[in-house]
Amino acid sequence: MKLLAYFRSVAAKFFRPSEIEGDMEEELRSHIQHRADDLERSGLDRAEAERRARIEFGGHARFKEESREALGGNFIETLSQDVRLAVRMLRKSPSFTVAAVLTLALAIGANAVVFGVLNGLILRPLNVPQPESLWGIERGSGKAVNQSYPDYLDLRDRNRSFDGLAAYNVTSVGLDTGNNPSGSWILETTGNYFDVLRIQPYLGRFFHASDEHGPNSAPYIVLTYAYWQAHFQDDRGVVGRVVRLNKHPFTILGVAPPEFRGSLLFAVPDFWVPIVNQEQVEGSYVLNARGNRGILMVLGHLKAGVTPAQAISDLNSIGAYLERNYPKDDGQMTFSLARPGLSGDWLGAPIRAFLTGLMLLAGLILVAACANLGSLFAARAADRSREVALRLALGSGRVRILRGLFSEAVLISLAGGAAGLWGSVALLHGLSVWRPLPTAPLNVAVNPDAKVYGVALLLSLASGFLFGAVPVRQVLHTDPYEIVKSGSRTTGGRRITARDLLLVVQIAICAVLVTSSMVAVRGLARSLDSKFGFEPRNATLVETALNMAGYSGDSVPAMQKRMIEALGKIPGVKSVGSVDRPPLYYGANGSNVFTDNTADLRPSNAAAEAMTYNISPEYLEAAGTALLAGRAFTWHDDKNAPRVAVINQEFARKIFGSATNAVGKYYKMPDGTRIQVVGIAEDGKYEHLAEDPEPAMFLPIQQSPSTQTVLVLRSEGDPERLTAAIHRTMRDLDAGLPFDIRTWSQELDSALLGPRMATISLGVLGAMGAMLSITGIFGMAAYSVSKRLKELGIRMALGAQRKEVLQAALGRALKLLAFGSAAGLILGILASRVLAFIVYQATPRDPLVLTGVVLAMACFGLLATWIPAQRALSLEPSTLLREE
Amino acid sequence: MSGQAQLLPGTLDLLILKAVSLGPLHGYGILLRIGQISEQALLIEQGALYPALFRLVRQGLLKASWGTSENNRRAKFYELTSLGRKRLREETDGWNRLATAIASALAAQPEEI
Numbered sequence A: 001m002k003l004l005a006y007f008r009s010v011a012a013k014f015f016r017p018s019e020i021e022g023d024m025e026e027e028l029r030s031h032i033q034h035r036a037d038d039l040e041r042s043g044l045d046r047a048e049a050e051r052r053a054r055i056e057f058g059g060h061a062r063f064k065e066e067s068r069e070a071l072g073g074n075f076i077e078t079l080s081q082d083v084r085l086a087v088r089m090l091r092k093s094p095s096f097t098v099a100a101v102l103t104l105a106l107a108i109g110a111n112a113v114v115f116g117v118l119n120g121l122i123l124r125p126l127n128v129p130q131p132e133s134l135w136g137i138e139r140g141s142g143k144a145v146n147q148s149y150p151d152y153l154d155l156r157d158r159n160r161s162f163d164g165l166a167a168y169n170v171t172s173v174g175l176d177t178g179n180n181p182s183g184s185w186i187l188e189t190t191g192n193y194f195d196v197l198r199i200q201p202y203l204g205r206f207f208h209a210s211d212e213h214g215p216n217s218a219p220y221i222v223l224t225y226a227y228w229q230a231h232f233q234d235d236r237g238v239v240g241r242v243v244r245l246n247k248h249p250f251t252i253l254g255v256a257p258p259e260f261r262g263s264l265l266f267a268v269p270d271f272w273v274p275i276v277n278q279e280q281v282e283g284s285y286v287l288n289a290r291g292n293r294g295i296l297m298v299l300g301h302l303k304a305g306v307t308p309a310q311a312i313s314d315l316n317s318i319g320a321y322l323e324r325n326y327p328k329d330d331g332q333m334t335f336s337l338a339r340p341g342l343s344g345d346w347l348g349a350p351i352r353a354f355l356t357g358l359m360l361l362a363g364l365i366l367v368a369a370c371a372n373l374g375s376l377f378a379a380r381a382a383d384r385s386r387e388v389a390l391r392l393a394l395g396s397g398r399v400r401i402l403r404g405l406f407s408e409a410v411l412i413s414l415a416g417g418a419a420g421l422w423g424s425v426a427l428l429h430g431l432s433v434w435r436p437l438p439t440a441p442l443n444v445a446v447n448p449d450a451k452v453y454g455v456a457l458l459l460s461l462a463s464g465f466l467f468g469a470v471p472v473r474q475v476l477h478t479d480p481y482e483i484v485k486s487g488s489r490t491t492g493g494r495r496i497t498a499r500d501l502l503l504v505v506q507i508a509i510c511a512v513l514v515t516s517s518m519v520a521v522r523g524l525a526r527s528l529d530s531k532f533g534f535e536p537r538n539a540t541l542v543e544t545a546l547n548m549a550g551y552s553g554d555s556v557p558a559m560q561k562r563m564i565e566a567l568g569k570i571p572g573v574k575s576v577g578s579v580d581r582p583p584l585y586y587g588a589n590g591s592n593v594f595t596d597n598t599a600d601l602r603p604s605n606a607a608a609e610a611m612t613y614n615i616s617p618e619y620l621e622a623a624g625t626a627l628l629a630g631r632a633f634t635w636h637d638d639k640n641a642p643r644v645a646v647i648n649q650e651f652a653r654k655i656f657g658s659a660t661n662a663v664g665k666y667y668k669m670p671d672g673t674r675i676q677v678v679g680i681a682e683d684g685k686y687e688h689l690a691e692d693p694e695p696a697m698f699l700p701i702q703q704s705p706s707t708q709t710v711l712v713l714r715s716e717g718d719p720e721r722l723t724a725a726i727h728r729t730m731r732d733l734d735a736g737l738p739f740d741i742r743t744w745s746q747e748l749d750s751a752l753l754g755p756r757m758a759t760i761s762l763g764v765l766g767a768m769g770a771m772l773s774i775t776g777i778f779g780m781a782a783y784s785v786s787k788r789l790k791e792l793g794i795r796m797a798l799g800a801q802r803k804e805v806l807q808a809a810l811g812r813a814l815k816l817l818a819f820g821s822a823a824g825l826i827l828g829i830l831a832s833r834v835l836a837f838i839v840y841q842a843t844p845r846d847p848l849v850l851t852g853v854v855l856a857m858a859c860f861g862l863l864a865t866w867i868p869a870q871r872a873l874s875l876e877p878s879t880l881l882r883e884e
Numbered sequence B: 001m002s003g004q005a006q007l008l009p010g011t012l013d014l015l016i017l018k019a020v021s022l023g024p025l026h027g028y029g030i031l032l033r034i035g036q037i038s039e040q041a042l043l044i045e046q047g048a049l050y051p052a053l054f055r056l057v058r059q060g061l062l063k064a065s066w067g068t069s070e071n072n073r074r075a076k077f078y079e080l081t082s083l084g085r086k087r088l089r090e091e092t093d094g095w096n097r098l099a100t101a102i103a104s105a106l107a108a109q110p111e112e113i
Helices: A002-015 A017-041 A046-057 A060-071 A074-092 A094-123 A149-158 A193-197 A225-232 A275-282 A308-325 A344-383 A385-393 A398-433 A450-468 A472-476 A480-486 A498-529 A555-568 A619-623 A649-656 A719-733 A744-787 A789-797 A802-837 A847-873 A877-883 B011-021 B027-037 B049-058 B082-107
Strands: A134-139 A166-176 A182-189 A220-223 A242-245 A248-255 A271-274 A297-301 A335-338 A539-545 A573-579 A590-595 A608-615 A627-630 A644-648 A666-668 A674-681 A696-700 A708-715 A739-743 B062-068 B074-080
Touching: A017 A046, A017 A060, A017 B027, A017 B049, A017 B074, A074 A094, A074 A398, A094 A344, A094 A398, A094 A450, A094 A744, A134 A308, A134 A344, A149 A297, A149 A308, A166 A193, A166 A275, A182 A275, A193 A297, A220 A225, A248 A275, A271 A275, A308 A335, A335 A344, A344 A385, A344 A398, A344 A450, A344 A472, A344 A498, A344 A744, A385 A398, A398 A450, A398 A472, A498 A744, A498 A802, A498 A847, A539 A555, A539 A719, A539 A744, A555 A573, A555 A708, A555 A719, A573 A619, A590 A649, A608 A619, A608 A649, A619 A708, A644 A649, A649 A674, A649 A696, A674 A696, A708 A719, A719 A739, A739 A744, A744 A789, A744 A802, A744 A847, A789 A802, A789 A877, A802 A847, B011 B027, B011 B049, B011 B062, B011 B074, B011 B082, B027 B049, B027 B074, B049 B062, B074 B082
Parallel strands: A182 A271, A220 A248, A608 A696, A644 A674
Antiparallel strands: A134 A297, A134 A335, A166 A182, A166 A242, A166 A297, A220 A271, A242 A248, A539 A708, A539 A739, A573 A608, A573 A708, A590 A608, A590 A666, A627 A674, A644 A696, A666 A674, B062 B074
8 A cells, every 4th residue: 555655656756757846846835925924914024024934944955855855756856857967067067078978988989899809709609509519629739620531530420429520621612603703712511510500591401411422422502691692682593503613513502591600700601512522622632531631620519418528538539549540640639629619729719818808908998097087077076165065055965966976977978888889889890891801701790789788888887986986085075164164175285195096097007008009019010020931022922723723633733834934924023933822821731740760650750740832943032932052943853853842941950950951861751751851941930920930841843733823923123013914824824714813912911910900909009098198197287287376376476487386286297197107017018928929029028119108108298298387387476366 | 942842853743643633734734733732832844844744645644635725825735544544543642652651750759669
């Protein structure tokens, strides 16, 4: 009953607040009129009677408020009142409001963007049913995810832990739908791929394990939804259509659902093809070779009730079986599990570490922004202490005043959060359709979801309360009588205030950000300067797909030689060579090598794993790789000649102990072939820029042929001018051969993508940190000058010198700046270790970085104190003293 | 003002209920009635009456309706609900018991112990 009445009154308050308000107002007025009537009757005139009645009634506003509280359901009412008041207060100081909202918009926006990427890459699993039980298999202590197909078959058939194991590979093919043949990125998968991942077709059907009957038995294609939309215009009749894949007929079976983008989070394939058709797709069939670990990844769902630990021990027992039975091919067959989305821990771990570090830095930005706004709010509260004191004296509750302050803070933070979120959503959408490299299917779906919005809202509210809380103590300790009497705060004192501490914290954080961004920029500059082991300038790469044009066997080296000769005749081309896959290209081929006196060629006895490049005789010259000793290949190093190799210095050091006398010596390949070293080439970068020196060997293409062919053209001057001539030459040789022309510098963009992304993101955060420190110091300095105008005026009137005035006005701000910068620099040095994952030789103990940070912070300090200093110096003591 | 007593906390509600029990009254009328029945001994701050009135309405002890006063002005009149009547009885009994107990305690003489 009582409860019902309460709810009714709450509901009434909620739905008809103004009516209730008017009702109450009228009742109080009626009271005063009645009292005035009585007073009038006792002989006062009407005006005097009404005045007296009002005075007798007492604090009108306070009673009204208490009444409102007594009426209940006042939460919404007071909230909207608080908000209205806050809006009015903020509108009174628009520049403060805009600055505060912008600061927060940037800080919250940065957090939302970083979180969005983190969410897309790390928090969000692969878009398959029951992603929590889906694992990829890693091998050995190096956490390699690649396996050989025979090993995969053993793992699939012998394990008792998985509901099924699928495997896939990423590769490119030429697809001819009747128009122009075009290159596509695809996943070659085992037949059970879709069944293991539990995906249902959007259209048509998928291929299954039952479709596999040996090599080239399953010429089927399943399209991704996006590719179907883009290239087949949503044509539902596409199912059953026969298209040509590398000139072989393949049937389109169906289309995958839109939310399934394949089993890698950062790559979008165009379609899926059964791996048993590898020969038609890649030009050669290596699925029988146990030593060829060309399968990119093996993955599957754990059976219900099987823990990852049980699955690992199950896999390891299979591994032991493999080591026993295939000692020549299988060494160190221990396994572990990793989430498959980022291609296991090999790539996943550094991405995770970097994004976590970035999230941490973004969080620091927000904390710095809050510290900044907190000290601004405290300054504002101090300025408004007179107003606060008046309100207290007039009977306003302290809680009410604090609520007002918090309303302002939260209002600002919500506005900032909304603006920041708006910007970050736009940026995330942009990132989601961005393909950073023209030559690879790299793409990350980082579209914001509910989690991103939730985090942004939470951060806004939290930061609002955080910086809103700074002036609380100040308000609670306000003594209304003192302040109204004396007209100004009495908190002179030289003691360290909360505001000082906030400024130091903020500057320290900003210095951390500036330090890490400088470390990253320096690292990038250094990795651009570092020796690649080849010369990308003035070099053009022509990537051909001989497999797509039907070349195989002996026709491959013949065509390679024809291309090299024809391209070499183009005017302006100095030399042309071919390589199967240039260094710093996606992935690299490696092979175990053995010393010449090793008899037992099992993998565990290998002396090293060396990068392998199959090159034509002119390659080293065309690539600009220096030959330090011995000779390069000639066209006479063919099948009938003894096997030879050019090795790099690191190879020579590892296998032969020194780089000087390796020429003429022998080493062994896993199949027992003895190879004689004929030359030593300089070291280079092979897999990525931050790698340690790796052994590498160059083999002549006539002795180890490969259909993969990338031609390297070294030219005089701008390589772009050659494009038309190269096109003409290639068309003349074979009009049906797909090829792709890029300068080598463009190609390197892929190798530089990681460091570049890292540098850009850290640079942006560093710039934001710099901005925050400038506004923070500026706020502090401007405030301290404006508060002490009178004191400074007196000093000047008494004959203080400019230096002394500046010292008095800004000394404190500069001292805090120095202190904060030092603290931040030390923290930044510690934090930069995280960067070492991505950035080449990321070390903050670099004199250039250290001086850079110190100089930058000093510049920010000068910049931020310039205007307040000018103001202090331009004081006119006489006018100033007259004013008060 | 020596003849006036401060209100004990919690007694204002009881006085309001009592005043209204004698017939519907508007706010100012309640003040006058309390002054009259207490023979001007109890002083109530005028504005403080209203939060108490609203609280009682919210508790369902009073109900309010607009009407016209003896001065021919619009005013809001309060009257007891049945719940309010019951509460007034309980509170009166409780108050009387307390007052008797306090009075007899204060009247105690040394020889009675």
